[in-house]
Amino acid sequence: MSDTIVLKKGLNLPVTGAAEPVVRKSIVSRTLAVEPTCLKGFSPRLLVKEGDAVLCGSPVLADKTRPEILMTSPVSGTVKAIVRGDKRKLLAVLIETAERQEAAEFHPGSTDAASVRNGLLESGLWLQLVQRPYGVIADPSATPKIIYLSTFGTGPLAADSAFCLGNELGAMQAGIDALEKIAPVHIGVCEASVFAGLRASGIHVFKGPHPAGNAGVQISHVCPIVKGDTVWTLSPEGLAAIGKFFLRGKLDLRRRIAVTGPAAIGPAYVEALPGTPMPEFRSFWGASSQGLRIISGDLLCGRNVGAEGCLGWRDNQVTIIREGTEREYFGWIRPLRWKQFSTDRAYFSWLTPWRRYDMDTNLHGGKRAFLMNDAYYAKMLPMDLYPLFLVKACLAGDIEKMEKFGIYEVLPEDLALCEFVDPSKNDLQEIIAGGIDLMLKEMA
Amino acid sequence: MHPIFEKGGKLGWLHSTADAFDTFLAVPGTVTGKGSHVRDAVDLKRIIILALIAVIPAALFGMWNVGYQHGLATGDPRINLLGNWWFGFLHVLPIYVVSYAVGLSIEFGTAQIREEEVNEGFLMTGFLIPLIVPVTTPLWMVGLATAFSVIFCKEIFGGTGMNIWNPALVARAFLFFSYPNQMSGSQCWIALGKGETMPDACTGATPLALDGPAQYGTGFWDLFLGTVPGSVGETSVIAILIGAFLLIWTGVGSWKIMAGSVAGALLVGFLGNIGGITAIPAWMQLLYGGFAFGTVFMATDPVTSCQTECGKWMYGLLIGMLCITVRLFNPGYAEGMMLAILFANTMAPLIDHCVVSVHISRRNKKLKTA
Numbered sequence: 089m090s091d092t093i094v095l096k097k098g099l100n101l102p103v104t105g106a107a108e109p110v111v112r113k114s115i116v117s118r119t120l121a122v123e124p125t126c127l128k129g130f131s132p133r134l135l136v137k138e139g140d141a142v143l144c145g146s147p148v149l150a151d152k153t154r155p156e157i158l159m160t161s162p163v164s165g166t167v168k169a170i171v172r173g174d175k176r177k178l179l180a181v182l183i184e185t186a187e188r189q190e191a192a193e194f195h196p197g198s199t200d201a202a203s204v205r206n207g208l209l210e211s212g213l214w215l216q217l218v219q220r221p222y223g224v225i226a227d228p229s230a231t232p233k234i235i236y237l238s239t240f241g242t243g244p245l246a247a248d249s250a251f252c253l254g255n256e257l258g259a260m261q262a263g264i265d266a267l268e269k270i271a272p273v274h275i276g277v278c279e280a281s282v283f284a285g286l287r288a289s290g291i292h293v294f295k296g297p298h299p300a301g302n303a304g305v306q307i308s309h310v311c312p313i314v315k316g317d318t319v320w321t322l323s324p325e326g327l328a329a330i331g332k333f334f335l336r337g338k339l340d341l342r343r344r345i346a347v348t349g350p351a352a353i354g355p356a357y358v359e360a361l362p363g364t365p366m367p368e369f370r371s372f373w374g375a376s377s378q379g380l381r382i383i384s385g386d387l388l389c390g391r392n393v394g395a396e397g398c399l400g401w402r403d404n405q406v407t408i409i410r411e412g413t414e415r416e417y418f419g420w421i422r423p424l425r426w427k428q429f430s431t432d433r434a435y436f437s438w439l440t441p442w443r444r445y446d447m448d449t450n451l452h453g454g455k456r457a458f459l460m461n462d463a464y465y466a467k468m469l470p471m472d473l474y475p476l477f478l479v480k481a482c483l484a485g486d487i488e489k490m491e492k493f494g495i496y497e498v499l500p501e502d503l504a505l506c507e508f509v510d511p512s513k514n515d516l517q518e519i520i521a522g523g524i525d526l527m528l529k530e531m532a
Numbered sequence: 533m534h535p536i537f538e539k540g541g542k543l544g545w546l547h548s549t550a551d552a553f554d555t556f557l558a559v560p561g562t563v564t565g566k567g568s569h570v571r572d573a574v575d576l577k578r579i580i581i582l583a584l585i586a587v588i589p590a591a592l593f594g595m596w597n598v599g600y601q602h603g604l605a606t607g608d609p610r611i612n613l614l615g616n617w618w619f620g621f622l623h624v625l626p627i628y629v630v631s632y633a634v635g636l637s638i639e640f641g642t643a644q645i646r647e648e649e650v651n652e653g654f655l656m657t658g659f660l661i662p663l664i665v666p667v668t669t670p671l672w673m674v675g676l677a678t679a680f681s682v683i684f685c686k687e688i689f690g691g692t693g694m695n696i697w698n699p700a701l702v703a704r705a706f707l708f709f710s711y712p713n714q715m716s717g718s719q720c721w722i723a724l725g726k727g728e729t730m731p732d733a734c735t736g737a738t739p740l741a742l743d744g745p746a747q748y749g750t751g752f753w754d755l756f757l758g759t760v761p762g763s764v765g766e767t768s769v770i771a772i773l774i775g776a777f778l779l780i781w782t783g784v785g786s787w788k789i790m791a792g793s794v795a796g797a798l799l800v801g802f803l804g805n806i807g808g809i810t811a812i813p814a815w816m817q818l819l820y821g822g823f824a825f826g827t828v829f830m831a832t833d834p835v836t837s838c839q840t841e842c843g844k845w846m847y848g849l850l851i852g853m854l855c856i857t858v859r860l861f862n863p864g865y866a867e868g869m870m871l872a873i874l875f876a877n878t879m880a881p882l883i884d885h886c887v888v889s890v891h892i893s894r895r896n897k898k899l900k901t902a
Binding site for chain 1: 693
């Protein structure tokens with residue numbers, strides 16, 4: 089094991105509503121959505137029609153350009169509806185779950201890279217692999233430099249992976265062993281982690297505030313991505329699912345989900361499948377979802393799915409927060425503003441580091457041009473980069489500059505904290521995502 | 533906001549103005565859209581108001597000093613705290629009114645044309661302009677200079693945050709080059725009442741123009757406290773230090789730029805002193821003229837200074853060295869601070885470019901060997 093890598097920059101967002109480490113319930117939903125929209129780089133083609141029967145592990149969608157990449161059903165049942173949006177864009181396939189669950193049988197081999205690839209592709213678990221740069225679905229014909237996995241989340245109110253996966257170490261080890269056939273697997277662990285005992289090509293210990301748990305930040309310290317490199321990443325839940333698949337020959341995406349947030353009633357864990365509709369989580373927000381924002385993911389980079397949406401395919405967290413639509417009279421000029429959190433010394437929350445805040449979604453100001461300089465943002469990014477220069481290169485659409493300033497190393501989530509602290513209230517993550525889209529278009 | 537001011541409403545053409553007053557009164561109920569769902573409570577209004585508070589000690593002292601200098605010049609050297617201040621206040625207030633009225637109306641107008649929200653940037657610029665001009669500057673000149681700087685230094689670049697030069701200093705430079713008679717010499721620094729004249733024996737020149745000990749007020753304490761003639765806000769080093777403390781404490785102003793500027797000034801001042809060019813010891817250079825005010829409030833403007841941490845040091849050093857160099861080698865132009873900062877503003881992107889290029893090539897080398 090290598091030495092601990094200590095990261096100083098960043099911030100653990102002091103927000104109330106962390107999940108109590110108990111599993112409140114195990115959700116078995118009557119319907120489930122297979123939702124391809126949150127998977128970047130996957131353009132879906134339908135393989136089923138309404139009324140078709142599917143098994144757990146049966147293919148539902150395939151990628152248009154690379155038809156070997158499949159999205160499979162996590163439950164058995166019948167296809168209830170196909171949801172389309174503007175211009176008939178495929179939004180989701182709703183599956184009504186059967187009373188008795190049946191799973192498709194697979195016979196995956198994990199002896200060589202080709203059989204591991206085939207197993208992952210036919211089970212739909214390939215979608216757990218994300219390629220960096222750009223954060224798209226991994227290319228089945230490519231071989232990455234390494235496969236990287238961060239075993240801990242540092243995002244706001246992140247699920248405790250030791251609690252979620254502490255008793256799935258065997259499956260995780262099986263997953264690592266299978267993936268090692270494709271490329272060396274490196275994992276990032278926090279100090280005194282239960283995952284430190286896993287055997288992999290590299291185990292790296294990280295210490296520090298968010299975003300120290302982001303795979304992108306860890307990779308930039310372990311094995312920086314330069315032009316031409318690819319690194320695949322996956323979540324610990326994804327790894328456990330891959331391990332279980334190779335051990336038992338069945339697809340099992342069931343995972344523990346942390347239901348968190350300042351507006352969550354009794355925040356705790358539940359067991360659920362990806363694609364579970366949000367109404368199943370209703371007990372955590374009470375009678376009405378009016379004035380609440382339901383997020384699949386965390387406060388910094390989750391998706392606002394609404395009370396009728398569903399849990400994202402790779403997410404392990406649901407966050408519930410109040411919409412901050414109230415006006416605050418003379419807010420910006422009040423000397424104390426005791427209930428608000430700010431990293432800036434213009435306020436006094438730095439004097440009370442132990443406090444947790446009941447945050448809401450208010451923007452706390454109007455959009456402006458960038459006024460503060462790079463250092464203001466860099467203190468939130470523990471990478472060897474100039475974040476504001478990168479953001480401005482993305483705004484200008486200057487590919488050469490984007491390459492120089494490190495577009496290959498970041499995903500929008502890595503700059504989420506820079507966006508949080510920005511007093512000009514710009515959407516940094518969206519700007520970076522725009523830059524990545526431009527790179528994908530121009531470099532393809 | 534009242535629907536009459538919404539787009540398409542009867543007074544829709546006043547949308548930005550109404551929005552500015554509305555958001556001044558209350559933080560709007562806008563919620564986050566894409567990206568991060570929660571945001572830091574700080575906004576630019578807060579940051580700019582803090583910078584403004586930091587200048588207030590210098591402004592208050594400046595007003596008092598206007599009254600005090602008037603007393604000295606008219607043969608009444610008594611220190612009358614409130615009376616002096618009131619005299620100065622009455623003379624400085626019209627400059628403030630003109631500076632804000634002209635600047636803000638242009639700012640509101642352009643925001644309206646662009647259909648944007650009104651930017652807070654001018655609150656700071658408008659507060660600084662009266663402090664860096666002689667108290668006797670005719671009001672129409674102040675208005676003209678403010679209009680010039682807001683339009684040609686800020687709005688044509690795209691507004692606050694896009695400008696290359698510090699707008700307050702551009703206003704000062706405009707006055708200096710357009711109306712040199714009113715901006716320098718020995719008459720402009722002292723406000724006189726109607727019918728009052730200065731006694732012949734008295735000169736109102738700033739200590740810098742005299743170069744060395746003169747008939748009054750050039751000892752360490754006079755300069756440190758600020759009881760000398762000069763632009764309204766620039767004289768009192770102690771009031772400026774209070775502001776510097778606040779800026780550094782809150783992180784609004786960069787201590788690296790301030791330290792770099794002081795170091796640069798000391799270096800050149802020291803070389804000039806031991807080289808026999810000037811009799812003034814290096815550390816006294818820090819107290820003269822607009823050096824302290826420029827270092828603390830002008831050079832640290834985050835928009836026009838360097839972006840990178842390393843660049844900030846170089847940028848500060850450049851300002852300090854250039855300012856004292858001008859003082860030592862240009863007898864016709866006693867004060868170099870204004871042009872030193874404007875020059876460094878111009879050079880800031882270049883400094884950043886060099887710093888970032890060096891960083892990138894070093895990083896590439898490291899990645900290749902890794």
